[in-house]
Amino acid sequence: MRTGDMRIKITELYIYPIKSLRPVSVPSARLLREGLQYDRRFMLLKAEADGRYTNVQVSRFPECALFAQALDGDHVVVTYQDPKADREREEQEELRVPLDPAVEDLQANGTVDILLFGSATSALRVGDEYDAWFSARLGYRAVLVYIGDDRRAVLAHAPPPPPATAPKSWFSFAASFLPSYLHQQQPQQEKGGEGEREEEKLVFNEAAPFLITSRASLRDIEARMMPNGEAVDMIKFRPNIVVDEVPSSSSAPAPVSPAPNDHDDNEESALRPWDEDFWGEIAVGPSRHRLALTANCARCVSVDVDYATGRRTDVVLRRLMRDRRVDAGNKWSPVFGRYSFLLDGSDTATRGGGDALVTSVTEGAADVAVGDEVQVTRRLSERDVWAWPK
Template identity: 25%
Template sequence: MLLVSQLIVYPIKSLGGIGLQNARVTDRGLEHDRRWMLIDANNRFLSQREHAQLALFSIIILDTGLEVTCRSDGAALLIPFVPQTKQMIDVSIWDDTCPGQIVSNEANEWFSKKAGMDCRLVYMPDDVHRQTDSRYTDADGITSFSDAYPALLIGQASLDDLNSRLAEALPMNRFRPNIVFTGGDPYSEDIMNHISINGADMYGVKLCARCVLTTIDQDTATKGKEPLKTLSQYRRKGAKILFGQNLMMTAGGTISVGDELQVHTTHTEERFIVGPQITEA
C-alpha cells in the first residue's frame, strides 16, 4: 500500500517549506503553495539557484497570514493574506510572464534588507491564470508561481535508494516535493499517470529535471556537489537529471498525511522510463 507520509507547501517561491498534516487541493496546486514570490528590479523571479541565502527564511501559516522569520537574526515579518496595495505588474518566471500584485512597501523593504539585495514581494490573485506547458498538459492547465507545474510527487523509497549510494544521507527537503509517499519500489512515481488521494484526482505529466538547488543545504544555505554528482550516474536522460514526477491536479477536497495513494493508470511512453522500471505500483 502507498501512503502519504509528507505534505509540504512553499508559500513564497524558493523560501522555506512548511510541513502540513492536511492540505486543500486546488487546480493550481496545494492551497497557499507558491502564491507569493520575490522579484528583482527587472520583475524576474528570485531563486536559491542564484541566491542561496533565501533558504534561511522560514515560514509558518497563521490565521491572519504568513509569518516569515529570517533565521540569520531571528527577525520576523507578518504578511497578511490580502495584499496591502492594488498595484499589478507583469512578472517573469523562466520564459513565462504573468501578472503579480505588489504586497506592500513594508515587505519590499524588509526582504531587501534581510536578503541583502533589492527585491519586492508579489502575490498571485485568484483571477490570475498562469498556463502550464501545453506540450505536456491540457491547454487550460494552470499553476501558481511554481517553476512549471502545480505539484511535485516523490516516493520515500526513491530517496532511500539515492541515500544508499551517497557517503552522507540527504533529507527530502533538498528536492522540495509537495507530496511524499511510502511504499512501493524506488522511482515507482516515474510512471504514475492517473492517481488519487482521498478522492482528489492528480495526473503525472512530466518527470522533474533537477538543478543546483538540490545541492543547497536548506539549514545552512551552503552548497555542495551532491546529490547531482551521484544522480547523474543513473538518473540522467539526455542532458537532464530526473528525480520526481510533476503533477496536475483537479480542484476539490482535502488530502492528509496517512491517506492512501491509489494508482489508477501508468505511463508507457519512453519519456517516462529512466532505467529499469516497475510495471505495477
C-alpha cells in the same frame, strides 16, 4: 512483511507560500486546480540597477534557504536564520504576511510583469515595508509580489481530454493516438463540451500545480550514491506530496529519515525505488481524488543548497547525474519526482461483481491529508518525454 501488509500513503505535505523560501509542513491541505491552497502565491524579485527585475529562485539565490515560513491563522510568518549570528542571543524578528490579501488594497502599490519558466503573468507589489524587511537581510533591493487573481498558462504536459471525448476533427482524431507528452501540441479546444477540461493555469509554481516525490527513491539515492551514508533532506527537492510505503494498519507517516536498507530480505515492497517514473495516474484518499502525473521533474543545482548555510555544495546533483538522466527530452538533467495535475469528474471503482461504483466527484478542489492511501490507477509503458517549449 508481505506486500499485502504494506500500502503506499502520503507521508508528508508541503506548501511554499512565498516561493523559494523554506517549506511549511502541513498535516492536510486543499488541492486546487492551480496547486495546493496558499502554495506559491507570493514571490520575491531582485530589483536590478537598470530597472528590470530578476526572479528570486533558490537555484540562483541559495540564501533563500535561510528564510523559514510558518502558518499562523490567516498569515504566513517569516523568520530569518542568520548563519553568522549567535543562536543563543539571536532575537528572531518576524515578518507577518497575510495569506490572502485584498487585491483592491494592493493595486495602489503597482504591478510587475513576471516571466517564469517561459509563462507570463502580472503580479501585485505587496508593499514597501515587506520589501524593506527582505532587502535588509538579503543585502540587495528585493520586492515581494502577490499573484492575486492572475494566473500563468501551462505551456506543455497538461492532461489530455478524457478518452470518452468524441473526436471533432481529423487532427484531434489523429492526435488521440499520440503519447501523452505530445498532447500539448494539439490546438486549444473550446470550453464547455462534454469530456473537455478547462484550460490549466499556474500560480508561481513552475511547470505544473503539484510535484510528487517518493521516499523509496530517496532511500535509493542515499544507499547507492552517498558513500558515507549521508542522509539527504527531502526538502532539497521541494515537493508538495511525498509518498512512502507504510503498514496498512497504520495511518501514521513513516519515519522521516529511515535507514536505507530497512526491509527484511523476504519482504516485497509496495513501493519500489523509481516506480513513480511510470505512474500515469493515482487516486488519493478514501474519496479517491485523481491526479494525473504527466512529466518528470528535471533537477538543477537547487538540490545542492545547504539549508543551514544558504550556500551551494556539490554532492547530490553530481551523483544523480550518474544514472538518472533518463528523460530523452531533458537528456542533460537527472530526474527525481513527477509533475501532476488534479483531474475533474467522477472516479469509478469496481465492485466484486464488476459493477461500476462512483466514489467521488471532484469539482476543482479536493482535500488530502498525511496518512491518506495512494493507489496507482494507471501505469505507463515508457517514461514521459519532456517537451516544454524553449
